[in-house]
Amino acid sequence: MLNIKNLKASLEEEDKQILKGIDLDVGPGQVHAIMGPNGSGKSTLSYVLSGKGGYIVDGGSATLDGADLLDMEPEERAAAGLFLAFQYPVEIPGVGNMTFLRTALNAQRKARGEAELNAAEFLKLVRAEAKELKIDADMLKRPVNVGFSGGEKKRNEILQMAVLQPKMCILDETDSGLDVDAMKLVAEGVNAMRDGKRAFLVITHYQRLLDHIKPDVVHIMADGRIVKTGGPELALEVENNGYADLLNEVA
Amino acid sequence: MAVPAKNIDATEAMIAAYPRPNDSAKWASDARARALATLRQNGAPLKRDEYWKFTDPARLLAPTPSAETLDTGETPVFDTVGKLLIVFVDGIYRPDLSDDLTMTGVEIETLAAAMSKDIHWASDIFGVLEANGQTPVSRPIAALNTALAVEGVVIRVSGAAPKPIALRYLRARDNADVMVRHVIKLEKGTDLTLLENGAAAARFNSTLEVDIADGATFHHVRAQGRDHGRLAATYMFARLGQESRLKSFTLTVNGALTRNEAVIELTGDDAFATVSGASAGDGAFHHDDTIFITHNALNCESRQVFKKVLRNKATGVFQGKILVPAHAQKTDGYQIAQGLLLEDDCTFLAKPELEIYADDVVCSHGSTCGGVDETALFYLTSRGVPKAAAQDMLVLAFMDESIQEIEDSALADIIRARLGGWMERRRG
Numbered sequence: 001m002l003n004i005k006n007l008k009a010s011l012e013e014e015d016k017q018i019l020k021g022i023d024l025d026v027g028p029g030q031v032h033a034i035m036g037p038n039g040s041g042k043s044t045l046s047y048v049l050s051g052k053g054g055y056i057v058d059g060g061s062a063t064l065d066g067a068d069l070l071d072m073e074p075e076e077r078a079a080a081g082l083f084l085a086f087q088y089p090v091e092i093p094g095v096g097n098m099t100f101l102r103t104a105l106n107a108q109r110k111a112r113g114e115a116e117l118n119a120a121e122f123l124k125l126v127r128a129e130a131k132e133l134k135i136d137a138d139m140l141k142r143p144v145n146v147g148f149s150g151g152e153k154k155r156n157e158i159l160q161m162a163v164l165q166p167k168m169c170i171l172d173e174t175d176s177g178l179d180v181d182a183m184k185l186v187a188e189g190v191n192a193m194r195d196g197k198r199a200f201l202v203i204t205h206y207q208r209l210l211d212h213i214k215p216d217v218v219h220i221m222a223d224g225r226i227v228k229t230g231g232p233e234l235a236l237e238v239e240n241n242g243y244a245d246l247l248n249e250v251a
Numbered sequence: 252m253a254v255p256a257k258n259i260d261a262t263e264a265m266i267a268a269y270p271r272p273n274d275s276a277k278w279a280s281d282a283r284a285r286a287l288a289t290l291r292q293n294g295a296p297l298k299r300d301e302y303w304k305f306t307d308p309a310r311l312l313a314p315t316p317s318a319e320t321l322d323t324g325e326t327p328v329f330d331t332v333g334k335l336l337i338v339f340v341d342g343i344y345r346p347d348l349s350d351d352l353t354m355t356g357v358e359i360e361t362l363a364a365a366m367s368k369d370i371h372w373a374s375d376i377f378g379v380l381e382a383n384g385q386t387p388v389s390r391p392i393a394a395l396n397t398a399l400a401v402e403g404v405v406i407r408v409s410g411a412a413p414k415p416i417a418l419r420y421l422r423a424r425d426n427a428d429v430m431v432r433h434v435i436k437l438e439k440g441t442d443l444t445l446l447e448n449g450a451a452a453a454r455f456n457s458t459l460e461v462d463i464a465d466g467a468t469f470h471h472v473r474a475q476g477r478d479h480g481r482l483a484a485t486y487m488f489a490r491l492g493q494e495s496r497l498k499s500f501t502l503t504v505n506g507a508l509t510r511n512e513a514v515i516e517l518t519g520d521d522a523f524a525t526v527s528g529a530s531a532g533d534g535a536f537h538h539d540d541t542i543f544i545t546h547n548a549l550n551c552e553s554r555q556v557f558k559k560v561l562r563n564k565a566t567g568v569f570q571g572k573i574l575v576p577a578h579a580q581k582t583d584g585y586q587i588a589q590g591l592l593l594e595d596d597c598t599f600l601a602k603p604e605l606e607i608y609a610d611d612v613v614c615s616h617g618s619t620c621g622g623v624d625e626t627a628l629f630y631l632t633s634r635g636v637p638k639a640a641a642q643d644m645l646v647l648a649f650m651d652e653s654i655q656e657i658e659d660s661a662l663a664d665i666i667r668a669r670l671g672g673w674m675e676r677r678r679g
Contacts, residue, residue: 052633084633090626094650108635164634
């Protein structure tokens with residue numbers, strides 16, 4: 001599914017390499033978690049994969065089902081099946097949530113040569129997904145993320161994911177700023193999308209999200225590299241002992 | 252103040268460009284004579300004048316160039332709205348293309364007809380609001396209009412107007428040089444919506460005087476001509492009585508040079524005025540909103556909301572003033588002017604002015620200028636929206652704050668659709 005080989009990337013504006021050789025293979029149906037201290041490059045990895053500006057790829061490769069992600073525009077990556085749930089979902093005053101999501105879905109479908117959904121079909125789809133995530137109709141009518149609470153923004157990310165049905169989902173600290181109930185709701189949304197084929201890369205600081213979204217593989221990232229890989233028990237180790245012990249051990 | 256010697260020729264050339272009207276009523280010819288004297292005293296505008304330093308008036312005063320009529324294939328802007336339609340072709344009223352000028356609660360006549368009558372209510376407004384608006388800033392092009400305009404309509408609203416009045420300006424000649432003058436009186440507690448649209452002219456001088464009595468509401472929605480080469484200078488002089496309301500919005504896409512001035516005086520307590528605009532220009536486009544709002548009563552509110560999207564060397568100008576004398580306590584004044592520069596070679600010039608003598612007021616102003624928000628653009632594209640479409644969504648979102656000032660949501664949607672059409676054509 002997602003294959004990353006020796007990926008290196010720097011910030012465009014300063015001569016500073018953030019990713020220093022990432023190797024990662026996420027297979028179909030798998031959930032991989034990436035944990036690591038602040039500044040280890042977790043979010044940068046998600047941005048570089050989804051095509052955010054401001055980064056330069058210095059080397060390596062990233063492919064999704066064999067297609068070269070790094071060579072595509074962000075919208076092409078989305079159409080190819082990649083989705084990034086943002087750590088800080090962006091507020092866009094003046095752009096309606098529904099208009100945005102319908103435009104996005106139909107653009108993706110068009111890019112893949114599929115028929116576009118008409119307004120009624122789209123509405124039906126969104127309403128069903130929104131109900132699962134306890135997103136009320138009022139929220140859908142508002143401009144994208146404007147006036148949403150932290151929890152509402154994250155639920156809106158999951159709603160977009162559910163509607164767009166990507167193959168490969170990257171969740172960038174989706175648990176940050178969520179209370180326990182909101183986190184459960186988000187995790188249920190994610191779990192509902194696990195179908196044995198769709199893959200997930202869950203970036204998080206804390207083990208608690210992984211209680212709800214059970215990972216197959218856990219990676220520890222530090223200073224732009226993956227320094228340790230293991231099973232779910234690795235996340236518990238971090239929770240109990242912190243990163244310092246682990247990193248000392250690796251060093 | 253003496254007229255600078257080098258300005259006399261330009262001033263006389265302005266006057267000589269149009270035939271001298273032949274009004275039979277004394278009040279009308281008196282008003283015209285006064286305006287002519289004002290114009291001669293103040294002289295034609297010069298680039299060195301404080302309020303013309305961002306917009307060179309010479310282009311508006313030069314002999315009229317030809318401007319090709321643009322065919323976008325779209326239907327006229329307010330076609331779908333129920334309305335009383337009044338059509339001008341090359342600035343001349345065309346009864347054959349217009350609806351019958353009768354409507355319950357409203358008297359409508361041509362300017363020429365009104366000005367030939369001895370006693371007419373319009374004598375309290377025609378040239379009076381314009382004259383009032385000549386200080387402290389002179390407005391020579393509006394004085395010229397008072398002195399020489401013969402075409403236009405005079406409207407008195409005395410009851411509930413059942414539908415909007417729409418003025419549509421069509422063009423037949425590429426070099427049409429057009430002047431129109433409208434005078435509107437809203438009696439106490441009445442409402443009127445005025446719509447304006449159309450190519451109008453290669454050079455257009457349009458002046459509107461509107462007197463809004465106590466408790467009356469005037470809605471004004473305008474979509475200016477889209478011909479690329481056209482020049483336009485427009486003036487709105489408004490006087491507001493107690494608890495009256497004015498909501499004026501202008502959409503401008505294309506046009507080589509547009510100067511839209513609004514001079515608004517809030518004379519009754521608790522009055523409300525908003526003047527707003529959205530403009531979009533690509534290439535040889537210079538758009539100037541110059542606003543002067545005077546709060547002359549207690550507890551009045553005024554809003555100025557202007558958005559300009561510019562690309563390919565286009566220029567946007569905003570000059571907005573709020574004047575609050577010492578007696579105008581509890582004034583609430585708001586002003587925002589924002590330029591969205593889609594390319595680095597565009598120019599946005601903003602001059603907010605707040606002159607406040609009262610001590611119990613709330614006045615705020617803001618002006619920003621920048622490109623498309625890259626974070627928002629990435630968010631939209633990361634969901635699969637193609638970059639060009641994502642940019643258009645953000646441009647429309649940017650403009651929307653001004654469009655939201657239009658109270659009637661159907662009219663607002665018409666404006667949104669026009670703007671969307673412009674962006675689609677730009678994309679090619």
